[in-house]
Amino acid sequence: NAGVMQNPRHLVRRRGQEARLRCSPMKGHSHVYWYRQLPEEGLKFMVYLQKENIIDESGMPKERFSAEFPKEGPSILRIQQVVRGDSAAYFCASSQVQREKLFFGSGTQLSVL
Amino acid sequence: GQQLNQSPQSMFIQEGEDVSMNCTSSSIFNTWLWYKQDPGEGPVLLIALYKAGELTSNGRLTAQFGITRKDSFLNISASIPSDVGIYFCAGQLKYGNEKLTFGTGTRLTIIP
Numbered sequence: 001n002a003g004v005m006q007n008p009r010h011l012v013r014r015r016g017q018e019a020r021l022r023c024s025p026m027k028g029h030s031h032v033y034w035y036r037q038l039p040e041e042g043l044k045f046m047v048y049l050q051k052e053n054i055i056d057e058s059g060m061p062k063e064r065f066s067a068e069f070p071k072e073g074p075s076i077l078r079i080q081q082v083v084r085g086d087s088a089a090y091f092c093a094s095s096q097v098q099r100e101k102l103f104f105g106s107g108t109q110l111s112v113l
Numbered sequence: 114g115q116q117l118n119q120s121p122q123s124m125f126i127q128e129g130e131d132v133s134m135n136c137t138s139s140s141i142f143n144t145w146l147w148y149k150q151d152p153g154e155g156p157v158l159l160i161a162l163y164k165a166g167e168l169t170s171n172g173r174l175t176a177q178f179g180i181t182r183k184d185s186f187l188n189i190s191a192s193i194p195s196d197v198g199i200y201f202c203a204g205q206l207k208y209g210n211e212k213l214t215f216g217t218g219t220r221l222t223i224i225p
Contacts, residue, residue: 004155033212042201042215043156056212091155093213100144100163100205102213104155 002027004094004105005074012111013082021077021108025094031055032075033093033102034067043091049075079110087112117202117216125222132189134200134219141182142204146213147174150199159200160187189221197223 005024013019025032031050035043048056049069060067064082069075079086089109093102119136126132136145144163148156160171162178162185169176175188185202199220203213 035215042217043213045212045214048212059212093155100211101146101158101161103158104148106153106155109153 004029004092004103006090006092006105006108008108009106010109010111012113014113015083016081019079019082019086019110019112021079021090021092021110022074023077023092023094023105024074025092026103029094029096029103031095031097032069033095034075034077035091035093035104037089037091037107046077082110082112084112086110117204117214119200119202119216119219121219122217123220123222125224126192127224128192128194130192132192132196132221133186135184135186136202136216137184138204139183141206142214143182143207144205144211145176145178145185146203146205147176147185147187148201148203148215150201150218152198156201192221192223194223197221 004026007022033048034046037043045059047060047067052071064080066078089107091104091107093104095102117138146161147159149159150156160169160176165182166180167178173190177186199218201218202216205211
């Protein structure tokens with residue numbers, strides 16, 4: 001009865017390095033969403049993907065950020081050349097086809113030194 | 114873009130008290146959901162609302178979808194210590210697979 005799995009739970013990077021965050025959706029879910037949360041704030045939408053397709057990336061920063069959800073394997077959120085402002089909790093959610101309910105993982109806490 | 118404002122921002126109550134919080138939007142949503150987030154964890158879905166005027170319960174929780182489609186409230190009756198956390202409302206513009214827009218959150222603290 002695995003839920004949405006995210007790893008790593010904690011990731012520490014130095015400025016200029018790359019961060020890769022992974023998300024495996026719930027079984028039977030083919031839609032993945034990535035959100036970012038700063039301390040004491042709500043979740044901000046970043047990107048919505050289906051298998052091999054980006055459906056909505058209206059919340060993604062124009063540079064350094066990219067996301068994919070390949071045919072096989074987890075969804076990956078990639079941040080290149082990280083800066084201190086990228087430090088946040090990144091959450092992944094998944095849903096079934098034509099279903100409104102999103103189920104969230106436990107998140108990855110990214111800390112940039 | 115759409116904004117969801119929650120009030121109050123924080124609440125301090127005693128165990129056993131009832132709690133009420135609400136969420137208002139600058140635009141119409143077709144689906145409203147309420148989530149609870151514990152420290153260091155992702156949001157957990159509490160209640161989903163699909164129709165204007167709909168009133169739905171889940172144990173001690175009751176939520177309503179406003180008639181104007183621009184607001185919703187969440188009530189918690191007879192609060193217990195495990196109710197502590199941050200409560201978020203979230204809205205979807207259309208049915209089916211669609212991103213959620215989250216509110217600003219209400220932090221609930223229970224005073225011993």
